[in-house]
Amino acid sequence: MLFLRVASTARIATSRIPLIGAFTLVLLFARNPALSAQDGQSQSDDTYTIRGIVINSVTHAAVAHALVVSADNRFAKLTDGDGRFQFKIRRPPRQQNQGPVFTDSLSRGGMAQSRSVSSIFLMARKPGYFDSGGQQFWIDAEGDDPPEVRLSLIPEARITGRVNLSANDGTDKIQVQVYQRQVQEGRAHWIPAGSVTTRANGEFRFANLREGDYKLFTEELLDNDPLTFNPRGPTFGYPPVYFPSATDFESAAVIHLTAGQVFSATLTPSRREYHSVRLGVLNAPPGGAVGVSVQPQAHRGPGYSLGFNMNDSAIEGMLPDGSYTVEVTSYGETGGTGTVNLSVSGGPVRGSSVSIVPHGLIEARVRDERTRADTTLAPGLRNLASALNIRLTPTDEFTPGNSRWLQPAQDQENESLQFGNVPAGTYRVRAGCNPVGYVAAVNSGGRDLLQQPLVVGLGAAIPPLEITIRDDGAQLQGKIENWPPEQRKQTPSNRLGDAPTVVLLPMPDSSGQFCQMPATPTGEYNFPQVPPGEYRVLTFEHLPQDLEYENREAMQKYESSGLAVRLVAGQKEHLRLTLTTGSE
Numbered sequence: 001m002l003f004l005r006v007a008s009t010a011r012i013a014t015s016r017i018p019l020i021g022a023f024t025l026v027l028l029f030a031r032n033p034a035l036s037a038q039d040g041q042s043q044s045d046d047t048y049t050i051r052g053i054v055i056n057s058v059t060h061a062a063v064a065h066a067l068v069v070s071a072d073n074r075f076a077k078l079t080d081g082d083g084r085f086q087f088k089i090r091r092p093p094r095q096q097n098q099g100p101v102f103t104d105s106l107s108r109g110g111m112a113q114s115r116s117v118s119s120i121f122l123m124a125r126k127p128g129y130f131d132s133g134g135q136q137f138w139i140d141a142e143g144d145d146p147p148e149v150r151l152s153l154i155p156e157a158r159i160t161g162r163v164n165l166s167a168n169d170g171t172d173k174i175q176v177q178v179y180q181r182q183v184q185e186g187r188a189h190w191i192p193a194g195s196v197t198t199r200a201n202g203e204f205r206f207a208n209l210r211e212g213d214y215k216l217f218t219e220e221l222l223d224n225d226p227l228t229f230n231p232r233g234p235t236f237g238y239p240p241v242y243f244p245s246a247t248d249f250e251s252a253a254v255i256h257l258t259a260g261q262v263f264s265a266t267l268t269p270s271r272r273e274y275h276s277v278r279l280g281v282l283n284a285p286p287g288g289a290v291g292v293s294v295q296p297q298a299h300r301g302p303g304y305s306l307g308f309n310m311n312d313s314a315i316e317g318m319l320p321d322g323s324y325t326v327e328v329t330s331y332g333e334t335g336g337t338g339t340v341n342l343s344v345s346g347g348p349v350r351g352s353s354v355s356i357v358p359h360g361l362i363e364a365r366v367r368d369e370r371t372r373a374d375t376t377l378a379p380g381l382r383n384l385a386s387a388l389n390i391r392l393t394p395t396d397e398f399t400p401g402n403s404r405w406l407q408p409a410q411d412q413e414n415e416s417l418q419f420g421n422v423p424a425g426t427y428r429v430r431a432g433c434n435p436v437g438y439v440a441a442v443n444s445g446g447r448d449l450l451q452q453p454l455v456v457g458l459g460a461a462i463p464p465l466e467i468t469i470r471d472d473g474a475q476l477q478g479k480i481e482n483w484p485p486e487q488r489k490q491t492p493s494n495r496l497g498d499a500p501t502v503v504l505l506p507m508p509d510s511s512g513q514f515c516q517m518p519a520t521p522t523g524e525y526n527f528p529q530v531p532p533g534e535y536r537v538l539t540f541e542h543l544p545q546d547l548e549y550e551n552r553e554a555m556q557k558y559e560s561s562g563l564a565v566r567l568v569a570g571q572k573e574h575l576r577l578t579l580t581t582g583s584e
Contacts, residue, residue, distance in 0.1 A: 011207035021337065025080045027505065047088045052149030054083045057132055058260045062154055063124070071121035071134070079124075114336060122151060125446075129153035130210060145154060145173060155260035159206040163198050163218055164268045173197050174221045174238065176204045176267070177302070181213040181254070182400065185393045185430060186514060186549040189400035190215065190249075190301075212545075214255045216243040217303055218267050220320065222274065235276075238269035239320050240303035249301025272320045275344050277306060279315040279327055281351035284510040289331040301530075316355070319344050328354055329423070335359050337423050337458065362419040363464040364406055370392075370437050370471035384469060385417055388439060395427050395453060395550075403430075410541040419465075424458040428550070429465075435528040437471040450513070473529035474567035476504070478575040480539050483523035500579065501543045502527075505555065507534040507564070516548050532569050538562040538580045 018079055054066045054233035062083025069076045079085045123134035132152045163174050193214065198204045206287035222237040242252035243265050255263055284290060292315055294304040306317035307324065315328060327339045340354040366385055390406040404419045404427070429449045431439040442449040456462060499518050502525045506512035512533025519525040519539075538561055548554040561580045567573060 022178060031282050045089055048091050050087045050089060050122070050149060051121070052085055052151060052417050054079050054085070054126075054151045054153060056129075056260075057152040057154045058258075059155075062338075063126060063129070066126040066129070066153060068122055068123045068521065071123065075120070075122075085333075086213060096340075104417075122149065124151040124153055126153060128156050128207075130156065148246075154211075156207060157211060157257040158257060158262045158264060158555040159209065159211040159214065159216060159255065159257070159265060161204055161216075161265035161267065162201045163204065164266065165202065165221075166271055172221065172223075173200070175219040176548070177217055177219060178209075178431035179215045179249075180209075181215075183546050184400045184546045185403070186263050186547070187393070187395060187397075187428075188548055188551070189397050191400055192302075195219075209257060211257055211259045214257060215249060215252045216255060216265055216267070217241065217249065217252060219268055219303070220305060221269070223271065224457050235274045236271050237318070237320070239272055240268045242303070243267060243418045248296050248297050249303060253304070255415055274318040274320050275346070276348040277315070277317055277319050277342070277344065278348075278350055279326065279340065279342070281308070281313045281315060282353055282355040283336065284310075284328075284356060285330050285332070287338065291329045291331065291467065293327045293329075294319070294324055297325050300396075301540045302398070319526040321345055326354065328356060330356055333421065335423070337377050339458065341546060357459040359421045359423050360460070360462060362392075362456075362462045364417045364419060364467055365464050366417060366467045366469060368469050369440070370469060370470050385434065385467075388434050388469065389430075390467065391430050392419055392422065392427040392454065394427055394431050396425055399425070422456055424456050425461075427454045427456065429454065431513070433517060433527060433529065437469045438473045438529045438531045439467060439513070440470040440531065441468040442466070450511070470569075472569045473531055474569065474571040474573060475526075476530050476537075476565075476573050476575065477527055478524075478577060480519060480523035480525070480577050480579060482578050483519070483539075485578055502577070503538045503540065503543070503547070504513070504530065504540060505536045505549055505558065505562075507536060508552055512567070516543070530567055532567055534564070534566045536562050536564055537575060539577050540580055 032274055043219070045145045052068070054060065054068065055225045061247075062079075064079055064081045065081055066079045066083070067076060068079060068085045075087050075089070077085045077087065119136060121134055121136045123131055125131060132154050132155065135149060135151060159178060163176060165172055168429045175195055175197055177195045178193045179190045181188055182187075182191055185224040193209065194206050195205060196204050217240050218238070220237060220240060222235065239247075241247070242249055243255065244253055245268065246252045255265070257263060281290075287310070290310070292306050292307045292308050293302075295301055295308050296304070304319065304324065306315050308314075308328070309316050315326065321344050323341070323343045325339060325341050327337065329338075336356040336358040338354040340352060342349055342352060364385075368384060369392070385406045392404040394400075394402055404422050406417050406418055408417055429439075439450070443466045444454065447454075449465065454465075455461070461531065480500055499521050500523065502517050502519055503510065504515040504527065506514060510533040511531070512535050513531045515527060515530060516529055518526055536558060538558060546554070563575060563577065565573065565575065
């Protein structure tokens, strides 16, 4: 029998055929007693053939020379010039269970029979494309070969262009950055997606970009031309310019890329005079990590920069005329932040200083009002808070992924809970959907934090968060009627596949909380503890990456989709749903 194995650094004395990059296709021959002539079986009787094609998800054209691999790396093959591939795979044993084998009860002539079935998951890869997820198959010991497999690859998008610098002779190269808009915790954030240096002629290129929204800008560049630079004279440079010609990130145009699209952009920075800036830093941790961010006043976003001199505990650098907000942050278990506003006008800035204020600790008092015994959860408020994933998520569009989680106090004898190391900013209180209960109320200083954001000022004391947990939530269950969709319906032995996701989207001004739950492969779903409120129930074959449920305007496209339901405490509701289409 012929086995295929893909290895990156194989050291086997056999012939090698190079694939892509560092991959090597190694052919290993092994004698299988099950295929010997004494068994009276031919090789074709004991193999299962999977044939398929890899296509471009946008053009639907065949993709030649794509690498098709199994998830366990047992099988690998390049597609031919027509994008096609073929695997011959050993059938699972008929009478003995070996490896990933399970028993599937099928009805044959009115009688249930046990049949051995094993699985294989195939994926496709190729430079310049993104994997669309792959496909799983269930191989029956006695079934026929499956229909042709269709694997799709998503073509990359690209941004290309040129930066025009005045009197550029090819010696000045400038950095260009691109930021991508991503939705996390129901809110949009801008995150860095790449940085490149222009070529000598000013051209640049961003490849390997996914479909989405982007913003493009240049970084600062000081003019150090030795023919024109005068160490005793003024210093000139190029401030950031944001596509197409904006002076701040907020005003920059959004570049919407679709899969496979190539977008061309031109950026033309203006040469301006720069002045030195030096700010003292108080309370800086000795030898600690310190970051400095600079932005025009009232305009959040990246572009300008200053450095931190650890030896002198000072912020140093150069800026053109303008008004700025400088923020300095120390990192670690007990970090801190300081901000200062400064104005640069025709000369250097000296004498000002900024003090780093330690990040705050916010105490949380959890009141457990559950009435049902829970034998799956160890007693104690710490375990209850951990099970519900209670956290503070920042609303700032430039600080994604920096949630602060409810943690026990450092003193193990103390049962109190707290949010530690919380920087100044605006936060929303979030909790997960869990069978043990739900967060029924969160208050701080008389403020309802399930409906209003928590504002943390620099160095300000925050009243303790009073968190109430109950277990009298509504139960919502049912089935997705049109799952699996027609294109996923397969023979009984191949019926398992990806599971859809059910989303509970709170209506505007509702007391409900966002929840999502995967359904079973056959379309059943169950929410055992839903906070009372009004919801729109949506179902997705693939959860949208841009589900910005914190943005009412963005959610208007779902107003005619799904089912509207009002849930009260203790209610048991059964809903039959259909897949949400056209918005994925």
